[in-house]
Amino acid sequence: MNRIAFIGGGNMATALIAGMIRHGAQPGGIAVAEPRAEALQELSREYGVATYTDNLDAAEGAGILVLAVKPQKLAEVCLHLRPAVQKYRPVVISIAAGIRIAQIERWFDAALPVVRCMPNTPAMFGAGATGLYANARVSAPQRAQAQHVLDAAGLTVWVPDEDQIDVVTAVSGSGPAYFFLMVEALENAAFAQGMSRETARALAAQTAMGAGRMLVDSGETAATLRQRVTSPNGTTQAALESLQADHFPAIVARAVDAARRRGVELSELMESQS
Numbered sequence: 001m002n003r004i005a006f007i008g009g010g011n012m013a014t015a016l017i018a019g020m021i022r023h024g025a026q027p028g029g030i031a032v033a034e035p036r037a038e039a040l041q042e043l044s045r046e047y048g049v050a051t052y053t054d055n056l057d058a059a060e061g062a063g064i065l066v067l068a069v070k071p072q073k074l075a076e077v078c079l080h081l082r083p084a085v086q087k088y089r090p091v092v093i094s095i096a097a098g099i100r101i102a103q104i105e106r107w108f109d110a111a112l113p114v115v116r117c118m119p120n121t122p123a124m125f126g127a128g129a130t131g132l133y134a135n136a137r138v139s140a141p142q143r144a145q146a147q148h149v150l151d152a153a154g155l156t157v158w159v160p161d162e163d164q165i166d167v168v169t170a171v172s173g174s175g176p177a178y179f180f181l182m183v184e185a186l187e188n189a190a191f192a193q194g195m196s197r198e199t200a201r202a203l204a205a206q207t208a209m210g211a212g213r214m215l216v217d218s219g220e221t222a223a224t225l226r227q228r229v230t231s232p233n234g235t236t237q238a239a240l241e242s243l244q245a246d247h248f249p250a251i252v253a254r255a256v257d258a259a260r261r262r263g264v265e266l267s268e269l270m271e272s273q274s
């Protein structure tokens with residue numbers, strides 16, 4: 001595998017690096033650039049990867065360049081990396097929400113193979129879900145390289161057009177937070193019913209884990225699994241009817257659309273600033 005450089009060593013880069021190392025990647029082949037000294041120390045201690053404070057040093061000679069900074073920082077990061085990118089012409093993998101491939105190429109002032117993808121933080125445990133889209137300059141071997149990097153994070157899915165990456169972002173990129181909110185709400189509801197915080201937390205978390213495992217391992221649809229829990233006129237039916245009366249599916253649909261629109265907005269915001 002080519003040397004790979006991560007620009008930005010925050011939450012998502014750390015999750016991806018953890019997945020790669022667990023998948024057998026050599027730490028010596030992974031470079032990370034990041035301004036926070038303590039984050040670099042942690043990455044070096046935990047995973048043995050090479051760490052840099054200067055993005056250009058990390059990008060030197062890299063065959064794969066992963067852009068893992070906040071979308072709002074990406075233009076300035078690309079402009080600074082321009083000389084290295086124009087010299088080494090790496091495959092660029094961007095995980096930045098919203099930012100479009102055409103913007104990245106413009107900021108690098110180069111026609112490059114760019115894979116735009118959207119992973120999620122369960123990548124940390126190899127349980128991530130990533131959507132990927134490649135521009136026409138990405139060759140079949142480069143596509144396989146990008147997929148190899150993200151396979152270490154869990155499930156990978158290629159989407160047929162770039163706009164769908166904004167949908168992936170809204171569904172699985174941000175998605176873990178929706179489930180965490182659900183678990184928080186369940187935990188708080190149990191606490192409000194008089195249960196200890198500790199027991200409420202354990203029950204809510206284990207239920208999320210069990211439901212997730214059933215969804216992935218049973219091969220059944222969510223609807224089928226839901227129906228199996230729901231005894232006629234039983235307790236689950238009472239809860240589901242309450243959720244329906246409160247328009248739970250519409251609430252989720254609106255939330256997903258808000259996330260998708262925010263992705264588009266982030267791209268437009270960077271357009272107006274660059």
Ligand SMILES: NC(=O)C1=CN([C@@H]2O[C@H](COP(=O)(O)OP(=O)(O)OC[C@H]3O[C@@H](n4cnc5c(N)ncnc54)[C@H](OP(=O)(O)O)[C@@H]3O)[C@@H](O)[C@H]2O)C=CC1
Pocket residue numbers: 007008009010011012013033034035036039055068069070071073077095096097118119120121173174
């Ligand atoms: N978190 C998530 O679940 C997901 C995030 N993403 C995307 O991943 C990207 C990173 O998000 P996330 O990891 O959550 O964010 P973080 O803030 O945790 O990570 C970004 C890191 O980049 C560092 N940084 C800032 N400026 C520079 C620079 N000029 N050069 C190099 N590094 C820099 C930041 O340091 P400092 O804190 O000092 O600014 C920070 O440590 C975003 O674009 C986001 O859209 C994609 C999928 C899921």
Ligand SMILES: O=C(O)[C@@H]1CCC=N1
Pocket residue numbers: 097169173174
């Ligand atoms: O909230 C965000 O913007 C990023 C992208 C997907 C998950 N976290």
